[in-house]
Amino acid sequence: MDMAAPRWETEFGMPGGLFRRLRAAAADAWSGYTWHPFVQGLSDGTLPLPSFRTYLIQDYLFLIHFARAKALAVVKGESLQAMREKAFAVLAILDETKLHLKYCAGWGLSEGDVIATPESAETVSYTRWVLDRGLHGDILDLEIALAPCxxxxxxxxxxxxxxxxxxxxxxxxxSWIDTYAAEDYQTLARSAAARIDALGVSHGGEARFARLAADFAEAARLEQRFWQQGLDSNR
Incomplete structure (x- = not known):
């Protein structure tokens, strides 16, 4: 009897849609990202606290550039409705930066500590790569760079x-696990995958698949390195 596929393999995107095809093409990089040793440490509670604090600070700095990338999606948006949705997303992320600082405070990180910390090489390389893909491509290129996060x-x-x-x-x-397991975040993740599927149809995803797959895999590798910097900081 065939075993049912794990929920995470069927939850996001449609069968045969662009998102699942990209995920399958980047299987090794994607698995290395979504089940990185950092993630496993979150799951079983063994992740060193200094590693998590490093991650929290860099994640705040990442959010600032994620908001900029979402703002670029307003410019690149294919319709007025898409522009409205992306404008709303920008405001939501900017509000999230405030919540993130409060969350950091619960881990002994003051707002001053967080803001004074320089961006790591991993944060710079990831965020500037996303912006570069958006600046030089269309809305599909940008959304492909954003979706893995x-x-x-x-x-x-x-x-x-x-x-x-x-x-x-x-x-x-x-509390971190609960945030991303919550239905509101899961709905957001499903919507992001569905958008990739829709843009794949409207923006010629099939003809561009090789390049899009390379970008998707690169984003997954950059996510891996983002986790890894937390582990490396504790060595």
Whole structure:
């Protein structure tokens, strides 16, 4: 009897759609991102606290540029409705930066500490690459660069929930897990994958698949390095 596919393999995107095709083409890089040792440490609670604090600071700095990339999506938007949706997303991310600073405070990181920290090489390389893809491409190129972050965190949460080694009680990282496992975030991740599928149809994704797949895989590798910097900071 065939075993049912894990939920994270079927939750995002449509069968035969562009998102799932990109995910399959980047299988090794994608798995290395969504089940990175950093993620496994979140799941079983063994991630060193200094590693998580490093991640939190750089994630705040990442959010600033993520908002800029979403603002670029307003410029690149294919319709007035798309522009409105992206403008709303920019405001949501800017509001999230305030919440992120409050969350950091709960981990002993003051706003001054966070803001005074320079961007790491990993943060710079990832965020500027995303902006470069958007500046030099169209809305599909930009959304392909953005989607691995949004959808990937949704998959990370589902993988953690299904992890036999998951520490469900007294896990310091449970609040982080809950954020991305929550239905509102899962809905956001599903919407991001569905947008890739729709743009794939309207913007010639089939003819451009090789380049889009390369970009998708590169984004997954950059996400891997973003996790890894947290682990490296504790060595």
């Amino acid at each position: 949004t959808v990937g965190y949704g998959e990370v949460a589902l993988r953690i929930l299904a992890d036999p080694a998951r520490r469900g009680e007294d896990n310091a990282y449970q």
